[in-house]
Amino acid sequence: MRKNRRDNKAKYLLILLLLIAVGYAAIATTLKINGTSTIKSAKWDVYWENPQVLSGSVTNTAPTLSESDTKATFNVTLNEPGDYYEFTIDAVNNGSLDAKIDTNGIVQQVKNSSGEVVNPTILKYEVTNNDQEHTAIQEGHILAKKSGDNPTKETYRVRVEYRNDEGINPSDLDDNDLVFTIEFSVKYVQGPKASQQASSITYVTRQTEGQITPGDVIRIGDTENFYVISTNSEKTVLLAKYNLLVGNEVENLSVTGQIASNTPGYGLQSDTATAYVDGTFKGTIDFSQTNYWDDGNGLISPYNVNGASYDGNPFPYVYDSNSTIYEYINGQSGYVNRLKSMGAPSTITGRLLTYEEADAAQSIEDNGTSIIFDGRQSYWLGSAINSRSVWYVNSDDSNFHVNRYSYDNNGGVRPVIEMPTSELQ
Numbered sequence: 001m002r003k004n005r006r007d008n009k010a011k012y013l014l015i016l017l018l019l020i021a022v023g024y025a026a027i028a029t030t031l032k033i034n035g036t037s038t039i040k041s042a043k044w045d046v047y048w049e050n051p052q053v054l055s056g057s058v059t060n061t062a063p064t065l066s067e068s069d070t071k072a073t074f075n076v077t078l079n080e081p082g083d084y085y086e087f088t089i090d091a092v093n094n095g096s097l098d099a100k101i102d103t104n105g106i107v108q109q110v111k112n113s114s115g116e117v118v119n120p121t122i123l124k125y126e127v128t129n130n131d132q133e134h135t136a137i138q139e140g141h142i143l144a145k146k147s148g149d150n151p152t153k154e155t156y157r158v159r160v161e162y163r164n165d166e167g168i169n170p171s172d173l174d175d176n177d178l179v180f181t182i183e184f185s186v187k188y189v190q191g192p193k194a195s196q197q198a199s200s201i202t203y204v205t206r207q208t209e210g211q212i213t214p215g216d217v218i219r220i221g222d223t224e225n226f227y228v229i230s231t232n233s234e235k236t237v238l239l240a241k242y243n244l245l246v247g248n249e250v251e252n253l254s255v256t257g258q259i260a261s262n263t264p265g266y267g268l269q270s271d272t273a274t275a276y277v278d279g280t281f282k283g284t285i286d287f288s289q290t291n292y293w294d295d296g297n298g299l300i301s302p303y304n305v306n307g308a309s310y311d312g313n314p315f316p317y318v319y320d321s322n323s324t325i326y327e328y329i330n331g332q333s334g335y336v337n338r339l340k341s342m343g344a345p346s347t348i349t350g351r352l353l354t355y356e357e358a359d360a361a362q363s364i365e366d367n368g369t370s371i372i373f374d375g376r377q378s379y380w381l382g383s384a385i386n387s388r389s390v391w392y393v394n395s396d397d398s399n400f401h402v403n404r405y406s407y408d409n410n411g412g413v414r415p416v417i418e419m420p421t422s423e424l425q
């Protein structure tokens with residue numbers, strides 16, 4: 001009898017466990033994640049355009065373009081020392097992605113008829129930016145994506161020359177014709193997105209956490225500091241802490257030389273630029289060669305917008321591509337593009353301060369000193385006062401003054417940049 005009870009008890013326990021298992025399995029929750037992913041269209045379109053032979057060349061035949069305009073080819077004969085062939089050509093970005101010159105992406109070489117890379121003493125060959133200084137093309141430089149329907153363009157200069165200088169000896173010449181193959185290539189790759197570049201923007205001084213305030217100091221890259229001078233939900237305007245190291249060297253108000261483009265820090269901010277020390281300035285430049293904003297009868301379009309006049313406010317803002325200063329800020333090798341190569345967003349733009357901005361920013365201080373009148377820097381503003389003169393800030397007496405547009409003895413280049421406020425938040 002006891003044996004049967006043990007069997008029944010075991011049987012009941014087994015049934016009970018089965019009931020619990022069935023009851024547990026009957027309770028269920030299904031979690032789902034549904035979504036739609038859209039890959040936005042993107043276009044990569046970088047190419048050569050518009051080869052133009054410069055005057056003085058041995059021929060006016062321009063290079064031919066091929067391979068979807070990514071290859072330019074020329075064939076030229078230089079008959080005697082001093083002959084040269086020189087042309088410009090545009091690198092164009094008509095796509096929706098920034099293009100960056102790749103690391104080790106610039107190759108420039110000369111080969112002899114056997115295909116060997118050589119360095120012929122009688123031939124000079126260079127490809128540079130087509131700016132006043134013929135500056136070198138830099139790795140990391142960004143050719144920005146097109147703006148709206150307008151492609152972005154930068155101009156290169158190519159020169160091949162049969163040398164005729166002190167470095168050539170009669171022994172360098174040859175009785176036989178020499179044929180060289182000249183090669184240059186520049187590799188563009190997709191540039192970093194603005195969100196990725198923003199990591200290269202850091203705060204040096206921030207007065208209120210989570211808020212952008214005039215007087216805050218931000219840094220782009222490792223060296224370039226800027227003061228916030230105004231901000232709203234859309235854009236923030238920043239003033240370079242120092243002038244750019246470009247232009248002239250001056251002693252006793254006489255230009256004694258120019259700052260060489262291979263000077264360390266050339267084209268970037270420098271605490272030595274346009275500082276007045278013992279009668280000397282460093283980094284001065286004329287505002288322009290002409291008063292292009294005036295036709296002899298007064299202001300012309302577009303400089304007369306918003307009621308601008310010579311006799312009141314707002315003073316006409318005349319800084320644009322007609323200014324000598326333009327290439328140092330907005331040129332293809334200028335400051336804005338240098339900042340982009342350091343990690344600044346591709347959306348930044350550059351210019352000079354207006355008179356009204358400078359006037360309003362006088363009260364912004366850095367360690368008790370006005371950021372506009374710091375007692376040491378002289379620099380041009382972008383606003384004219386009449387048909388002959390443009391406003392500038394004087395370092396000697398910390399005041400606003402005016403100079404003739406062509407005066408190149410004490411006015412330096414202190415850029416303003418603008419960027420979307422979201423890049424600083």
